[in-house]
Amino acid sequence: SSHDAPLIIIGTGLAGYNLAREWRKYDQSTPLLMLTQDSGRSYSKPMLSTAFSKNKTAESLTMADAGKMAEQLKATIHTFVSVDAIDTEQRVIQFDGQQLNYRDLVIAAGSETINLPIENSAAEKTFAVNDLEQFSAFQLAAESAQRILIIGGGLIGCEYTNDLLSTGAKISLVELQPTLLSNLCHQSVGDALVSRFTEEGVDLHLGSAVTAIRANNNGVIATLNDGSELTADLVLSAVGVRARTELARGAGLKCQRGIIVDRELRSSAANIYALGDCAEVDGQLLYYVMPLMQCVRALAKTLSGTPTAVSYPAMPVTIKTSCFPIVSNPPSSSAHWEVEQTDGGIKALAYDKTKSLVGFSLGGSAIADKAALAKQLPKVMA
Ligand code: FAD
Known part of the structure; x- marks a missing residue:
């Protein structure tokens, strides 16, 4: 029974x-x-x-x-x-x-993971990482790679860009939006990460889409929507x-x-x-x-017999880009932003009409304010 x-x-x-x-x-x-x-x-x-x-x-x-x-x-x-x-x-x-x-x-x-609906004759050189097995396959391939193309400048694409810089490979990052982390962060913080990645030598293609990938010798050639081409040894797809x-x-x-x-x-x-x-x-x-x-x-x-409803406090997201760490809690609806350049960082605060704090994006040294600011935010689900 x-x-x-x-x-x-x-x-x-x-x-x-x-x-x-x-x-x-x-x-x-x-x-x-x-x-x-x-x-x-x-x-x-x-x-x-x-x-x-x-x-x-x-x-x-x-x-x-x-x-x-x-x-x-x-x-x-x-x-x-x-x-x-x-x-x-x-x-x-x-x-x-x-x-x-x-x-x-x-x-x-x-x-x-979402696969880009594009022509790709180099599927065996195209990776996505959403579990340990996929990670293992990607790591093996990335060990010998000199040029890596990352598609997608959201949390996962940005974290991998930061992480793979440590391998010494040349990293190209293609993102559809004009800045990075646009779903998660205020533009000022996304732009600050763009500057930091550029200083680190990342080859950034913002406002660009990959329209096709084809095999080339031992690697790939990716075509962008402006007609330009990028070559790489392998591709990491991180489009959501x-x-x-x-x-x-x-x-x-x-x-x-x-x-x-x-x-x-x-x-x-x-x-x-x-x-x-x-x-x-x-x-x-x-x-x-x-x-x-x-x-x-x-x-x-x-x-176990005690019906219990879940509640969500404010839950800021940490983006593990160690070269420019970010913490963000995007507001749930439209808000008025105030942006402040701080010593070694940037602080963008979102307020509603009653001047209550409803969100924030912090970059660099400004992440130190996370706990104090998170306390002021409304609960996501009371
Ligand atoms: P999963 O870990 O995907 O587990 C799903 C399980 O279901 C697997 O065991 C799978 O085999 C099994 N399964 C599915 N369908 C079937 C089936 N039909 N039959 C049998 N088994 C099935 N979140 C953060 O908060 N902070 C971070 O910094 C952060 N970084 C991340 C970095 C990366 C690279 C990635 C990929 C994600 C990150 N996330 C982060 C997101 C976070 O990791 C996920 O939200 C979380 O791990 C999801 O866990 P889950 O158990 O729901 O799903």
Whole structure:
């Protein structure tokens, strides 16, 4: 019966493993089953974009393998498998031709990288990094690269630009917007990073799009929308991620940009929950660790019998560009900005009509003000 059926968690990323750990604090007896498409190694994904400068490899980033995690969590963990269907009536998941009953099901399936819809005859020289396996393949290829082309000047593209500078390779960065980090930061801070990267020798192409990539000898030639061409040994594509919703959609769960869940992380189907990069929580889709950890704490309680709603404090995002560190909390709606050049940094503050602080972008030494400013911000979800 579903009474002795396990809690099943799909995904062993930060959302899946942290939830399992937190839930085990309240419930040591209910069986736990976890499934992942990858190796199930436990690692901190944000460390993937500082690994080159910190001399880390996939192996040294691994905190525990799947076997050790299974032991710690008193769980059964199936690695390298893909759940391909959920029967919400029978409360059954299907994978590898097997069927398993669940008491409760948590979808922590993460996000997938967006592929540029362009012609690319050099796919084997084009990388994206969104998990440990992809990182490992990219690191191996990047070791011998002299010229690396990064597409996308958002958080991940900028962090990799900073990180790969440590390899001594020539870095080209192509970004569609006229500045960097335009979704996350005030323009003044994006522009300050542009200056800093330029000083570091980064070959920046702002306001440009890559329209085609083709193989060339042992590398690639990328064509830009102005007709110019860039050569490189390999390409790192960092043009964004989207929530993985395919499995949930297939099972008839309500989805928009992500799997729709309420403040108790409940989906539209009974006994199915979602959190992490795949979940749209009360309308908010946030691809960061802080909101995911808030959800972990609430959901662990809900799953052990105490229904608990999640709340989000203000959660500034740190951009790990060590040559010019940035912390930003973009305002949720239009705001009036005041920008101040400080000694060795820049501080942009966003105010609403009542002159309350509603956001900020800090660069360089100004990041020291983060904690004091964050305290003044309104909660994202009270
Ligand atoms: P994931 O880690 O993607 O885990 C998804 C899991 O689901 C995997 O185990 C996968 O195999 C499994 N899965 C998916 N579908 C199926 C299926 N059908 N069957 C079985 N298993 C399945 N955030 C910050 O807050 N700060 C940072 O500095 C930061 N830096 C980052 C740097 C990089 C390079 C990247 C890529 C991201 C960064 N992020 C950062 C984002 C942050 O890492 C993510 O928000 C977070 O790790 C998401 O965790 P998750 O568990 O939801 O998803």
